[in-house]
Amino acid sequence: MHTFRCVGAPGRLLVTAGPAGPHERFFAEIGEPADRTSPPAHEGPPDVERPVAAAARHGIEILPPS
Structure with missing residues (x-):
């Protein structure tokens, strides 16, 4: 399990996932x-x-936040 958090100014997140399929x-x-x-x-x-x-x-x- 992992998480991302933007602290401070607005941000953007670029995600790559492989192989393609459900994630794509x-x-x-x-x-x-x-x-x-x-x-x-x-x-x-x-x-x-x-x-x-x-x-x-x-x-x-x-998953919900921990």
Whole structure:
């Protein structure tokens, strides 16, 4: 189990996963196109239910924070 945390200024995370398959389809479903000039996609609290539900559809388990 692992986690990522952004402390301070808004940040972005680039994730790579291999082999392709469930992970690729999961990120395609929940992701939003971005480039280096794009502002942060969302303000306010994150929508946790959306990626958790998508993960379940793709056979991925997202664990609650420890």
